[in-house]
Amino acid sequence: MELRDIEIFLALAEELHFGRTAERLHVSQARVSQAIRTQERRIGAALFERTSRRVTLTPVGRRLREDLQQVHDLLQAALARAEAAGIGAGRTLKVGVFGHAGYELRPLIDAFRGRYPGSDVVFGEINGTEPFSALRSGEHDVNVLWLPVLEPDLTVGPTVLTGGRVLAVAAGHPLVERGTASLEDLADNMVVDFGPDAPEYWAASMVPVRTPLGRRIPRGPIARTFHEILSLVASGQCVQPLGEIAARYNNPPGIVFLPMPDAPDMNWALTWRSTADNAAIRALARTAADFEPIQL
Numbered sequence: 001m002e003l004r005d006i007e008i009f010l011a012l013a014e015e016l017h018f019g020r021t022a023e024r025l026h027v028s029q030a031r032v033s034q035a036i037r038t039q040e041r042r043i044g045a046a047l048f049e050r051t052s053r054r055v056t057l058t059p060v061g062r063r064l065r066e067d068l069q070q071v072h073d074l075l076q077a078a079l080a081r082a083e084a085a086g087i088g089a090g091r092t093l094k095v096g097v098f099g100h101a102g103y104e105l106r107p108l109i110d111a112f113r114g115r116y117p118g119s120d121v122v123f124g125e126i127n128g129t130e131p132f133s134a135l136r137s138g139e140h141d142v143n144v145l146w147l148p149v150l151e152p153d154l155t156v157g158p159t160v161l162t163g164g165r166v167l168a169v170a171a172g173h174p175l176v177e178r179g180t181a182s183l184e185d186l187a188d189n190m191v192v193d194f195g196p197d198a199p200e201y202w203a204a205s206m207v208p209v210r211t212p213l214g215r216r217i218p219r220g221p222i223a224r225t226f227h228e229i230l231s232l233v234a235s236g237q238c239v240q241p242l243g244e245i246a247a248r249y250n251n252p253p254g255i256v257f258l259p260m261p262d263a264p265d266m267n268w269a270l271t272w273r274s275t276a277d278n279a280a281i282r283a284l285a286r287t288a289a290d291f292e293p294i295q296l
Contacts, residue, residue, distance in 0.1 A: 001039060003075075006068055008035040012048070013065045016055045091119050091280045096126040096134050096143040099226040100249035101268065104161060104294050105144070112287045119280060129195035129224045131202065135273045142272045142281060146243070148205060149271050157270035158288040163296025164244045165263040168229070170236040171254050181239075181258040183208065187215035190238040192223045206266075207241055230255060243268075245296045267293065 001009075012021045012032060022029040040047050047061035057065060097105070102123040109121045124140055127133065132151055134140040142157075149156050167181035169189075175181050186207070194203045210216055220238045223229045226246075232238050234254040243266050247257035270288055272281050 001042075001068075005035045005039060006072055008032055009039060009047070010065065010068060010072060012036065012055070013057055013061065016057075018055065091116075093119070093121050093141045093280055093284060094124055094139065095121050095284075096124045096140040098126050098128070098144070098243075099246060101144055101161060101245060103249065104245060104296060107294070108160060108288055108291055111291070112284050115287060116280075116283055119283070121284070125225060127224050128198065128226070128229070129222060130197045131194075133197070135271065135276075138273075138276065141276065142270050142284065144268050145271045146202075146206060147267045147269055148201065149269070150199075150201060153274055154271050155274045155277065157272070157285040158291075159267045159269045159293045160288050160291070161243075161245075161268040161296055162265055162293040164265055165241050165260045166244045166247050166257040167239055167241050167260050168233045168246065169239045169256055169258060170233060171256050172236070173239065173256070175239075175258055176256050179258065181260050182262050183260065184211045184213060184215070184262075186217045186239070186241070187211045187213075190218050190220035192229050192232060192238055192240045193219040193221065195222045195224075212262075243296060248296070 008021065008025060008027070008031070011025055012018065015021045015024065018029050018032050022032050025032075036047060043060065043064075045060045046058050047064060049056045049058055095102075095105075112121065113119060124134065126140075126143055126145070131143070131145060132149075132154065135143055135154065144160060147156070147159070167175070167185070169175055169181070175185060187210075191207050200209075207219075208217060221232055223232055229240050229242070230250070230252055233240055234252060241260060241263065242257070244257075244259075250257075270285055
């Protein structure tokens, strides 16, 4: 039995649902069904009882699950030990983040260090006007970028952070008295411009080009980093939607963070240059895949 077929069988034995198993393993439902039929023909007995309402293990299937689970666990442990020994030879990954996202990623980084002793992560700041340049130049191994990222030379890995949005405004802004902000309010204000090197689709996922009613949102001064954005906001030159993590870790004088209840949640994912893929990056991505995205 191929390793992938073992994984399919064990996942179906846990989920007891062909659709959920396919989604969990990122394969088609037909692939799951084919793998199970192949093994049933080979063994000469049914592994699952299927009805229109439920899927259950047969006695043969239960015994096979017990035996294969032990084999699978031993194999995975052996591979993990070998990989940890290879990756842990002083490999440090440079991970780019915006603002204080590195603080929220501590559980993930601690888990990575624990699984792969000798490996480490150091953080660098992402330049908002050139969000992919540090990856392409090799300055960063991985960036934590808000989605979508649609660059053909970059690989998008697991989502690691998710959360709502706030609007950063100067303390004297009229919206402060209201106590909340909406996407429609952006048309009445200037927002930061990420510059010509930040893809329009990516910038628009943070600050759309138009409001829900179709009004154009004016863009003003260019800001490269999170701290430059805060400086522009504090001076009253613009307002800026940000991930709500900004309000958690910052209390700068002259700035108020207003909730934006109508703005969709944002997701941030590990992203790296496809040609720079290596064992350490894959190990970090696998570690992240074992975590639920951290809710900001």
